[in-house]
Amino acid sequence: MIDVRYFARFREELDTDGEQIEAIQAETLDALLKTLRTRDGVWARLFAEDQRVMMAVNQEIADRNTPLRDGDEVALFPPVTGG
Amino acid sequence: MIDVRYFARFREELDTDGEQIEAIQAETLDALLKTLRTRDGVWARLFAEDQRVMMAVNQEIADRNTPLRDGDEVALFPPVTGG
Amino acid sequence: MIHVRVQAEPLDPHREVDLLTQDNPRIGGVVSFIGLMRDINDGEKVERLFLEHYPGMTEKALQKIAEEAVERWQLEGCRVVHRVGEMAPCEPIVVVAVAAQHRKAAFLGCEFIIDYLKTRAPFWKKEKTGNGERWVDARDTDDEAEKKWQAT
């Protein structure tokens, strides 16, 4: 399983801070996004192609081509605004 | 009279912190330098053409062409090293 | 030499600067950046700020940015401390303190760290105004600030 976590505005709009997704449905970050996009309105909207989504795999920033493996911790979040 | 002041290394090497010079001998900063250069060894050496000399007139940095008037305060000093 | 920390308690920037410099007579310059909570954003009065972060990743991201700065400019040290949770106007949100033998390295290292922190460290700001709460949008100028370090 992939441990998927949502932060900030995503967490609020999706009304969840995370979920477990089968690795088979998410061979890469891009595949994971496609899987999420097939869900209803808010999922499709937040993860639409033209939306800015930041991603991390095992707590390091990653791009869409990053492959995922069973047990990975993935995080999806809006552009960061600290500092 | 022009009130001429010397600082730091210049003050030490010239063994004086200043003097009064007749305005007639110093119509510009350049003329003042020429006047000083006609004196003995250390004066000629410190104010030689190839030496870096910083100059101020009435407490503002000035260049060699600056005209001098009776009553002006002139300062001659080596490149500054504060901060 | 490198210290990064995330904390809910109020931040004391001066203490970070003191800890950075103590007992190191090689240090010639310290540059510090203190980010303060402003009471106005996008023309609206802000009463409170809430800072969310991604525990674990935040510390790793800050550590990585700090290590890169220390290596790139041969810094004598740096401390990066970021506050999380709820805060009020005028309170410090972040302090980045950088020490080097010469000033130019300290300026570059400090600006690099805050520029990268702004675009890569997982923090998110939510503001409370008279009209309710709102998430703060990322600014394009922050992306541009980050990019300039890649060109050099």
Added chain:
Amino acid sequence: MIHVRVQAEPLDPHREVDLLTQDNPRIGGVVSFIGLMRDINDGEKVERLFLEHYPGMTEKALQKIAEEAVERWQLEGCRVVHRVGEMAPCEPIVVVAVAAQHRKAAFLGCEFIIDYLKTRAPFWKKEKTGNGERWVDARDTDDEAEKKWQAT
């Protein structure tokens, strides 16, 4: 909004930062530079530093530099305090603290002020080493640092 000062007493950089920021919730970023006395210069151990200045002109020069920075980057304020007389390793020589609404202006303003101070404010350093006393030479890198502000 602008404060410049020369003093023989030990310098407290934190106090300058506090005085700069107090009661101004428009400030989003403070950048400060603290110049410290190093115990090594040109490979030789330095025991004491003596700072000479040109009373009257020094304050005018610092005021002018600070005013130029405030105008150029719309700073919310700045404080420049420089020590004179005798000092020991690790003691602060100068503090330049700059406040602005956004960080980039604060970084630029602070670096501009210290760069110009280094080449235009009438201070001179004399070091005491094991081999006696020596005047510190001006560095070409300081001239170059100043020049870059004229190109932009």
